[in-house]
Amino acid sequence: MRDGGERIHGGGLVDIDRGLISRDIFSSQAIYADELERVFARAWLFVGHESQIPEPGDFVLGRMGEESVIVNRDRDGRLHVFLNNCRHRGMRVCRYDHGNTRKFYCPYHAWVYSDQGALIAVPKLESGYHNELDRDEWGLIEARVSSYHGFIFACWDEATPDFETYLGDHRFYFDDYCELPDGTFGDWEALGGIFKWRMPNNWKFGAENFAGDYYHNPSHASVDQVVLSPAGVKGRHTYDTVTRKREVHKLNICITPEGHTARGELFKDDYDYMPTYQEMPVVEDWFRECYAKRQERLGEKSRWFGHGGTIFPNVSYSNGVQSMGTWHPAGPHETETWRIFLVPKAAPDEVKNVLRHYVIRYQGPSGLTEQDDMENWGYAHEGARGTIARRHPFHYGMGLGHERKGWPVDWLGGDVYATEDVSEQNQRAFYARWAAMMDTPPGAETRRPADIKAAE
Amino acid sequence: MDIGADKALLDRLLLKHAVEQFYAREADLLDSRRFQQWLDLLADDLRYWMPLNYNRPFGAWDGERSAEGRDLNWFDEGKFEIEQRVKQIMTGVHWAEEPVSRTTHMVSNVEAEAADDAIVEARCRFLLYRNRTETETDFYVGKRHDRLRRSGDSFLITRREIFLDQNVLLAKNLTTFF
Ligand code: FES
Ligand SMILES: [Fe+2]
Numbered sequence: 001m002r003d004g005g006e007r008i009h010g011g012g013l014v015d016i017d018r019g020l021i022s023r024d025i026f027s028s029q030a031i032y033a034d035e036l037e038r039v040f041a042r043a044w045l046f047v048g049h050e051s052q053i054p055e056p057g058d059f060v061l062g063r064m065g066e067e068s069v070i071v072n073r074d075r076d077g078r079l080h081v082f083l084n085n086c087r088h089r090g091m092r093v094c095r096y097d098h099g100n101t102r103k104f105y106c107p108y109h110a111w112v113y114s115d116q117g118a119l120i121a122v123p124k125l126e127s128g129y130h131n132e133l134d135r136d137e138w139g140l141i142e143a144r145v146s147s148y149h150g151f152i153f154a155c156w157d158e159a160t161p162d163f164e165t166y167l168g169d170h171r172f173y174f175d176d177y178c179e180l181p182d183g184t185f186g187d188w189e190a191l192g193g194i195f196k197w198r199m200p201n202n203w204k205f206g207a208e209n210f211a212g213d214y215y216h217n218p219s220h221a222s223v224d225q226v227v228l229s230p231a232g233v234k235g236r237h238t239y240d241t242v243t244r245k246r247e248v249h250k251l252n253i254c255i256t257p258e259g260h261t262a263r264g265e266l267f268k269d270d271y272d273y274m275p276t277y278q279e280m281p282v283v284e285d286w287f288r289e290c291y292a293k294r295q296e297r298l299g300e301k302s303r304w305f306g307h308g309g310t311i312f313p314n315v316s317y318s319n320g321v322q323s324m325g326t327w328h329p330a331g332p333h334e335t336e337t338w339r340i341f342l343v344p345k346a347a348p349d350e351v352k353n354v355l356r357h358y359v360i361r362y363q364g365p366s367g368l369t370e371q372d373d374m375e376n377w378g379y380a381h382e383g384a385r386g387t388i389a390r391r392h393p394f395h396y397g398m399g400l401g402h403e404r405k406g407w408p409v410d411w412l413g414g415d416v417y418a419t420e421d422v423s424e425q426n427q428r429a430f431y432a433r434w435a436a437m438m439d440t441p442p443g444a445e446t447r448r449p450a451d452i453k454a455a456e
Numbered sequence: 457m458d459i460g461a462d463k464a465l466l467d468r469l470l471l472k473h474a475v476e477q478f479y480a481r482e483a484d485l486l487d488s489r490r491f492q493q494w495l496d497l498l499a500d501d502l503r504y505w506m507p508l509n510y511n512r513p514f515g516a517w518d519g520e521r522s523a524e525g526r527d528l529n530w531f532d533e534g535k536f537e538i539e540q541r542v543k544q545i546m547t548g549v550h551w552a553e554e555p556v557s558r559t560t561h562m563v564s565n566v567e568a569e570a571a572d573d574a575i576v577e578a579r580c581r582f583l584l585y586r587n588r589t590e591t592e593t594d595f596y597v598g599k600r601h602d603r604l605r606r607s608g609d610s611f612l613i614t615r616r617e618i619f620l621d622q623n624v625l626l627a628k629n630l631t632t633f634f
Contacts, residue, residue, distance in 0.1 A: 227536075356526075
């Protein structure tokens with residue numbers, strides 16, 4: 001405890017130097033309450049993709065922390081993110097998952113807001129309020145918005161730097177995700193609908209797993225024995241059909257001090273396209289063509305193939321199945337996960353269909369892969385609750401001190417560390433950032449997360 | 457008594473009875489984990505579809521479900537994919553079903569109509585209770601529309617539409633069959 005009775009997260013609860021993390025950070029109600037204030041109310045959070053709201057007036061509901069938000073494109077085409085909450089006395093002003101509207105009508109006392117957030121009508125303004133209510137002061141609460149290649153992020157805190165600064169050197173990895181298979185920043189199209197479901201574990205379990213946990217492969221022992229790969233062969237990856245030996249560095253990448261993380265493969269050499277969809281000529285041709293264009297466009301950097309990562313705090317993306325998942329906190333012991341999936345807009349229908357079937361069967365509650373993840377997260381969460389259990393920290397020490405900078409190539413980013421195959425460096429970077437934010441009381445200067453001590 | 461009218465009524469009752477018997481047998485196979493035998497009730501050309509539900513305004517209810525073949529769905533697959541799900545359970549290391557769930561499938565409000573000599577359209581309500589490990593409990597409740605193809609003195613399921621009455625899925629997974 002600090003002087004004012006403040007809990008200190010870095011050190012006591014999150015000991016990066018030793019890779020030890022208190023179970024309390026997953027199960028304590030007090031820590032959870034601090035997270036909502038110090039992490040979620042400050043960070044850039046993913047709220048939707050522009051293709052979900054292509055036309056003026058389109059809206060889709062999103063969520064930031066525990067709270068509902070309206071993500072919309074106003075009559076002039078501008079994007080907004082509003083707290084879905086009436087300024088009068090808190091009723092939700094929008095309860096439809098998506099749609100098109102010029103105004104949001106509160107069902108309680110009928111205050112009406114425009115698609116630009118202005119309070120445009122108040123019943124009995126004259127007889128009830130005696131014209132003493134200044135409507136300009138009572139518009140919807142609006143967040144900062146940033147659309148990055150069509151992916152919409154929002155933030156409540158004016159003191160947080162702009163989104164690109166927030167992203168830091170993660171930009172290379174997120175750009176890789178945002179690029180179409182041909183290496184251009186063309187249009188992705190979100191498939192209709194959002195997977196939304198509840199999981200009985202703290203939100204950080206999903207975030208740290210997607211951050212890069214190649215060590216958890218045993219979780220997927222069952223799916224690897226059945227056919228999930230879209231190419232129709234045994235296994236869960238698209239590349240399970242590739243017969244030739246793939247020479248790659250399988251890397252965990254952490255970006256400091258931002259605490260963003262990525263995982264993927266760095267091919268050791270220039271590779272030609274590896275036949276993947278042999279049974280589906282249209283799909284195979286399309287990907288082959290994209291591959292050639294990508295190689296040419298990106299040059300040496302085309303050697304990097306991202307698998308996915310986590311943008312701190314709770315946004316996890318997966319390349320290939322092209323999903324954006326958000327681990328929304330719903331109390332310390334529950335997460336409400338939302339996930340959208342995207343396909344290249346200009347791709348032939350055959351390609352879109354293959355990708356759609358693959359993602360539905362891979363991720364989410366009906367997905368053969370994530371079902372087994374969630375089982376482990378749920379019961380690991382229970383393991384963070386016990387009185388005796390909480391006396392003993394979780395171990396995140398794998399590969400401690402073996403992180404390498406500027407390796408295997410020098411273009412992976414500045415304060416970026418890499419480890420090969422299995423390591424918990426990404427989790428350590430994630431929790432270093434988490435602890436630094438948690439140790440920054442409202443109004444205080446942001447602290448710098450604990451450094452990663454790299455191998456010489 | 458008008459024998460002609462009774463004949464039609466009797467046919468309908470017999471068909472309803474046959475479908476109910478079929479559903480009872482199906483539920484029993486699933487609840488006693490005889491998944492391989494359950495697979496035998498599925499036609500090779502099966503479509504198995506469970507959409508998402510959206511909250512939509514009055515007058516726009518036709519758009520309240522995600523579209524088959526186009527949008528995200530909880531399920532949008534065929535027999536081959538269902539077989540993979542069964543295989544996965546049978547590996548013994550499908551942790552979401554290991555230890556395996558206890559399920560009870562309840563089917564009610566059955567209505568059945570012969571579309572032609574071969575096809576029967578059936579509708580029902582389902583209540584699927586799932587309990588596993590110690591206290592984990594889920595109720596999946598909704599409607600089902602099945603297309604059944606006559607096969608010998610029984611049926612094969614060629615199409616199953618599952619309408620689970622939830623928006624945010626309240627269960628952590630969908631590892632059971634509907
Ligand atoms: S709460 Fe919205 S008008 Fe009163
Ligand atoms: Fe996993």
